Amino acid sequence: MARRDLMARRSRTQRRQLLWGLAFAAPWLIGFAVFIAWPIIASAYYSLTNFNLFQSPQFVGTANYRAMAADPVFWKSLQNTLYLTAVGVPLTLLLSLGCALVLNLPVRGQPLYRALVYLPTIVPVVVTGYLWRWLLNVQYGYVDRILALMHLPQPDWLENPSWGTQAVLLVTLWTVGGPTIIYLAALKNVPRELYEAARVDGAGAVARFRHITWPTISPVTLFQVVVSVIAYLQIFTQPYLLAQDHLNSSSGGPGNSMLSYSMYLFQNAFVYLKMGYASAMAWVLFVVTMAVTAVVLVTSRRWVHYGSR
């Protein structure tokens, strides 16, 4: 009798806990249903339809996906985006690790310097876009001026089709403050005993970096690779602003050299009102992102060291 009482009470407590748990989680559960679960289902359906916002969607099967395969602009935007990812991710890692190593040096005033390196990432992207358009101006800009002082070629970044993508790359590399701060935190977590032991064994600076610093921070590097791969595959605002034309709302820069995948998706959705085609593009992007991330995770087993942590 007493046992049954106890069990009844326990199940009552459990139900109470479940209700409170759900009640506290309710805002996100509602948000998930409305802004994630339903949109995923709807998007999958729209990708199989012809939909221009004014008439109800017409089912067309895989026509959007087939149209994509035959659309040269789609391929151009995909090529630009994959190029930005393939070049941008390694450069982001190199630059942020280099900056983190420098900002970790014992120099007075480091908090201020760290803030200055991080600052570009919190500046409104619109400001970033226009500031760099001015800096990259071929006549009055400072980037080409500095290149001239160093006797290097001075490309017309914003008008020359073969330099448009590099201009986007340059602007994105100005905002590596986020990865830099993460690397900085990782460097501070490397046990100092390891360095001291290595120094006793006569290891030089390069050897210490290769055999201690690099393996110890490799899990963080993996995180950085995954995050920046996703960010580059989805890149929108920087190229959109660099390519912005005064009269034309759907510019892709010179020869579409700045047209990123997400820009083309946006144009299809909100300029041409091809909602079905744009939804199909979103799903292809999702698949590409998953595939690239999976490749990174599988190959990471060779170079990521999960040590004592």
Next chain:
Amino acid sequence: MAPAKPAAQIQPRPDSEPVTAAEPITGQADHAAPRRKPALRHLGQAGRAGTRIAAVVVVVAGFAFPFAIMVTTSFKTTGDIFHAPPRFWPTSWTLASFQAAFSQMPFWHYLGNTVLLCLLNVIGTLVACPLVAYSLAKLGWRGRGPLLVLVLATMMLPPQVTLIPIYLIWNGLHAVNTYWPLVVPAFCGTPFLIFMIRQFLISLPDELIEAARIDGASELRIYLKVVLPLARPALATAAVFQFVWTWTDFLNPLIYLNDPGKYTLSIGLYNFFSEHGVAWGPLMAACVLFTIPAFVIFLAGQRYFVEGIATRGFK
């Protein structure tokens, strides 16, 4: 790098000194070197300090240089701005660009709209995120494990997938060109901030909550009187993040706002550029004005930023 060289030449093999974690890249420590005279040793150390400072200066200059150009351009006369080759310092300083920016663009109006949106988003975040985070961290209910996985999984989903259906929902509700689409999502909680607050709450001792429960406090009362006050540092981090996100957001106002009276600064600036493309002086002046608030908030909340990012890095 220049100031470091002479000393390094005098002392090519500097004696070892305390080596710090980050030294591998610049450090030239060589513990086998014979001990030198103290004076020379000091010179060598000064040289290495010089190298370090030079490295920091190069890095900081690279990132800060564009800001310097933005500020000096905004104080230049038109003649100075369109001078080839460009000169760094203005020949004469003028506020004309700022006056032009204010007169050609309803700056204060846009600022008011942007601040309003920021406040509403920060309130939304502070209401919703800690509630969900508390449920995930401290309430022992069945299903909180799967919910956590779900929260983290949504961080991986490209926003492009949900962008169009969400637009169509708001379009169906006739809420396009209102602030609803830009505010309501914050009241549902953001996965990244929920996760960050959850990581903080998990470190709080359970005894505090248990003690309150034994005293007969209701769950809601425990949350409001015990948990929220203790979570203040995590809430500050979340508020700073949300503020800067909303302040700098471009895509959402671009999609949802088309009435100039409702524009945020981002979209106002975007339109200003469309209309007065080559007015670089006023444009840079507007950029300066637009950057200052984010800069102030960042300096005030710098500590919270770095903590938040470090948490994210080590999930």
